[in-house]
Amino acid sequence: xxxxxxxxxxxxxxxxxxxxxxxxxxxxxxxxxxxxxxxxxxxxxxxxxxxxxxxxxxxxxxxxxxxxxxxxxxxxxxxxxxxxxxxxxxxxxxxxxxxxxxxxxxxxxxxxxxxxxxxxxxxxxxxxxxxxxxxxxxxxxxxxxxxxxxxxxxxxxxxxxxxxxxxxxxxxxxxxxxxxxxxxxxxxxxxxxxxxxxxxxxxxxxxxxxxxxxxxxxxxxxxxxxxxxxxxxxxxxxxxxxxxx
Numbered sequence: 001x002x003x004x005x006x007x008x009x010x011x012x013x014x015x016x017x018x019x020x021x022x023x024x025x026x027x028x029x030x031x032x033x034x035x036x037x038x039x040x041x042x043x044x045x046x047x048x049x050x051x052x053x054x055x056x057x058x059x060x061x062x063x064x065x066x067x068x069x070x071x072x073x074x075x076x077x078x079x080x081x082x083x084x085x086x087x088x089x090x091x092x093x094x095x096x097x098x099x100x101x102x103x104x105x106x107x108x109x110x111x112x113x114x115x116x117x118x119x120x121x122x123x124x125x126x127x128x129x130x131x132x133x134x135x136x137x138x139x140x141x142x143x144x145x146x147x148x149x150x151x152x153x154x155x156x157x158x159x160x161x162x163x164x165x166x167x168x169x170x171x172x173x174x175x176x177x178x179x180x181x182x183x184x185x186x187x188x189x190x191x192x193x194x195x196x197x198x199x200x201x202x203x204x205x206x207x208x209x210x211x212x213x214x215x216x217x218x219x220x221x222x223x224x225x226x227x228x229x230x231x232x233x234x235x236x237x238x239x240x241x242x243x244x245x
Contacts, residue, residue, distance in 0.1 A: 008178050009179040010178060011177050011178075011179050018044040022040050022042075022043045022044065025189050028192050029061075029064045030067045031067050031069065032069065038096040039092055041131065043057050043092070044175065046127050048169070051124055054182065054185050056121065067093055071088065071089055072097055080105040080106075080109035081112075081113050081115075082105065082112070082114045083114070084101070084117070085117055090119070091122050094125065095128050095131060099135060099137070102128075102151035103132075103136070105151075106151045106153050111152045112152075113149065114148070115146050115147070115148050116147050116149070117146045119147075125147050130164065133156075133164050134164055134167075137154060138153075
């Protein structure tokens with residue numbers, strides 16, 4: 001008897017889209033303004049490494065909404081050896097300070113080590129290894145209940161394929177993501193945007209377009225911005241939404 005095996009549709013998603021969706025989803029959480037920019041690559045790297053990735057982002061979203069990186073504390077320090085209590089925060093949000101501390105101790109002492117305890121989804125801390133490369137660090141990882149990271153300086157060569165091979169691979173090949181998962185992430189991320197309307201379109205970007213077509217804000221049009229679709233009642237014989245409102 002032949003079996004019909006249903007193959008899940010996969011999409012190849014490039015870094016621009018993965019970063020954009022991650023940034024928007026993180027902006028819906030309790031993260032301080034601007035913090036999510038420091039963590040916008042973590043989900044993409046996690047997915048490419050075969051860790052939780054975007055499936056984990058969806059699963060943990062309700063927990064991430066109460067994120068508070070100020071709970072992350074240094075609880076022990078002995079020269080180049082540090083211990084961080086993540087305070088129950090997600091591993092993704094521990095990564096920026098973890099990499100900073102590894103860089104500081106490695107620069108000062110030649111090597112630096114950091115133990116992380118009490119992090120949610122601690123296996124995700126492995127994302128620190130490829131991310132640390134962009135700051136000039138060679139980092140090793142020992143797993144377990146309290147992961148240990150050891151870093152030493154490793155001056156970037158200027159060759160992205162060497163310094164950040166994972167990012168290079170992402171830029172060349174993207175990442176394979178289940179279509180249904182990706183569209184769920186997409187619709188979740190859309191909640192961060194202002195609902196589309198005539199008014200919202202007139203306030204997009206660095207300018208405001210009034211009903212009469214006058215512009216408030218940027219005056220130059222060096223980038224060939226075409227604002228006629230915001231003010232003209234008909235474009236190519238098709239009535240616009242603004243004309244119907």
